[in-house]
Every structure is written in structure tokens, then in C-alpha cells.
Amino acid sequence: MxxxxxxxxxxxxxxxxxxxxxxxxxxxxxxxxxxxxxxxxxxxxxxxxxxxxxxxxxxxxxxxxxxxxxxxxxxxxxxxxxxxxxxxxxxxxxxxxxxxxxxxxxxxxxxxxxxxxxxxxxxxxVMALATNDHLFISIDRQMQKVFFDEIEFLESMGDYVKFYIGLSKPLITKARLKDFVEKLPSNSFLQIHRSFIINKNKINAYTQDKVKIGDKWLRISRSFKDQLDF
CATH class of the missing domain: 3.40.50.2300 (Response regulator)
Known part of the structure; x- marks a missing residue:
């Protein structure tokens, strides 16, 4: 339940x-x-x-x-x-x-x-198959494969989540961000804010309160700051 x-x-x-x-x-x-x-x-x-x-x-x-x-x-x-x-x-x-x-x-x-x-x-x-290198997410009534190493970060949009994958248009699935916390490999992915989960391997730069992935700066919230290990 x-x-x-x-x-x-x-x-x-x-x-x-x-x-x-x-x-x-x-x-x-x-x-x-x-x-x-x-x-x-x-x-x-x-x-x-x-x-x-x-x-x-x-x-x-x-x-x-x-x-x-x-x-x-x-x-x-x-x-x-x-x-x-x-x-x-x-x-x-x-x-x-x-x-x-x-x-x-x-x-x-x-x-x-x-x-x-x-x-x-x-x-x-969201309960799609997750393997060692990918998972499937529901996009436009079909299950689409997404490789972990292609994901830059996830962004919560209320009842939807955006998957940012390189220069491609973000993939949007109906789900909550927390539904993916346990599905993404913890050695690569980290939640830094109630709205963001990032791929640590995609970080270009960071400060005490934000990280840069691609050309985007994402805020680190106080509640997640103590969990950071990069």
C-alpha cells in the first residue's frame, strides 16, 4: 500500500x-x-x-x-x-x-x-524494468528505454518528471521524483533538492549551493547538502 x-x-x-x-x-x-x-x-x-x-x-x-x-x-x-x-x-x-x-x-x-x-x-x-544500465519509463503510452549514462539530471514538475538527456528534448513522464530515487544507481545519482536528482558523472562545476550540468546551474537545498559526496 x-x-x-x-x-x-x-x-x-x-x-x-x-x-x-x-x-x-x-x-x-x-x-x-x-x-x-x-x-x-x-x-x-x-x-x-x-x-x-x-x-x-x-x-x-x-x-x-x-x-x-x-x-x-x-x-x-x-x-x-x-x-x-x-x-x-x-x-x-x-x-x-x-x-x-x-x-x-x-x-x-x-x-x-x-x-x-x-x-x-x-x-x-514508473514500475518499469530497471537493469544494470537502463530503465524503461512511460512516454506517450509506450515504454521507452533510457540508459543511465545518458541521463544528466531529473527535474520534478508536480505530477511529472523531466529526464534531461544531452542536447535532446527532455523526456516527460507522469510520475513523482521520489519514484525514481531507488531505481537509479546510487553510485552515480544523487538527489540535491526536492526538485532535482543529478548524475554525478555529468557535473561540470559546483559551489557550496549549486552544481552546473551542461549549461544549467541547479540549486542544492540545505536539507540535502549533508549527503553530498562529490
Whole structure:
């Protein structure tokens, strides 16, 4: 069963308590944090990527909808609110669902089962054969062979991953970056950021906080800096 790492953000104590109890009753959910406002979430996500945010919209300071729009490569989101007025705006940012308070457990579980099904489907698309020198990825409804030594780096684009291979146009597959972490040989590939996995053999130059591959400089995040060995 694919685990979904999630966090809760709501300024109302009773709402936080209720949704926390729902998460704890759902076997495939792993609660990573509970927060009172968007700023706390922003600080947490900087070094703690998750799969899903259960996010209230009307919070003091920075509201949940505005906050979510500021995220680069955001996780999935289910908005939870007492107001129907935001439904259109929520789905314009590709929200997985929109739950009205007070949320019934059956409605919560229906929304989460949908997210879980999508995650499992994406993972199955990535479960291609990986050998000593290559793997297959799903591209345009066919499985395409990609040799490890041709890959320069991978870039996360939300629910998609770009494979950069030399001067060729990047290959784009529907998957999450973490789906490839264990499939790529650890002696050559290294995650340097929540958005990047690089081929160490393709590095042309580096500094304390970025590496250069080809003509592109890629940022090294603080959470991965201690793992670097080049």
C-alpha cells in the first residue's frame, strides 16, 4: 500500500483536532505535522516535502488559497473550508477536492481514497524494468528505454518528471521524483533538492549551493547538502 505523507493547516483548534483524528483512522496516511497558519507550513515545506496538504482557506494573515499559489512544485491539496465561495478558485489550482466544514468522515475518506488511487496509478507507471544500465519509463503510452549514462539530471514538475538527456528534448513522464530515487544507481545519482536528482558523472562545476550540468546551474537545498559526496 502506497503511503501518503500529509500535513494539516487550520487556524481553528477543533478543526485541527477533527481532521487529525480522521488522518489517524486512515491506514495509508502518515501525518507529518499540524499547523495553525500558512507561514508555519511554508517554513516546514522548505525542508520537509510531503504528498498532500489538508488546507483551510480562511486563515489570518496569509490565506490558504493565496499561500498555495506561491508554492513551486506543490504537493496535492485538499481544501477544507466553511465557505462555498472559493470552490471555483480551488479547482483552478488543481485541488484534489474541496471539503465543507463540518467534514463527515465518509466524505473525507472518499476524497482521500481518490488521491490514494491516483498515487498508486502513477507509481505503477514508473514500475518499469530497471537493469544494470537502463530503465524503461512511460512516454506517450509506450515504454521507452533510457540508459543511465545518458541521463544528466531529473527535474520534478508536480505530477511529472523531466529526464534531461544531452542536447535532446527532455523526456516527460507522469510520475513523482521520489519514484525514481531507488531505481537509479546510487553510485552515480544523487538527489540535491526536492526538485532535482543529478548524475554525478555529468557535473561540470559546483559551489557550496549549486552544481552546473551542461549549461544549467541547479540549486542544492540545505536539507540535502549533508549527503553530498562529490
Amino acid at each position: 502506497q503511503e501518503i505523507k500529509c500535513i494539516i493547516a487550520d487556524d481553528e483548534p477543533l478543526a485541527r483536532k477533527l481532521i487529525t483524528s480522521y488522518v489517524e483512522q486512515t491506514p495509508f496516511l502518515k501525518l507529518k505535522g499540524v499547523f495553525k497558519n500558512s507561514w508555519e507550513v511554508k517554513d516546514f515545506l522548505y525542508s520537509n516535502p510531503v504528498d498532500l496538504i489538508l488546507l483551510d482557506i480562511e486563515m489570518p494573515g496569509l490565506d490558504g488559497l493565496t499561500f498555495f499559489k506561491t508554492l513551486n512544485n506543490p504537493p496535492k491539496v485538499i481544501f477544507i473550508t466553511a465557505h462555498r465561495d472559493y470552490a471555483v478558485d480551488a479547482f483552478e489550482v488543481n485541488a484534489s477536492d474541496y471539503l465543507m466544514k463540518p467534514v463527515a468522515f465518509e466524505r473525507f475518506l472518499k476524497a482521500l481514497n481518490h488521491v490514494h488511487q491516483i498515487k498508486n496509478t502513477a507509481s505503477e507507471q
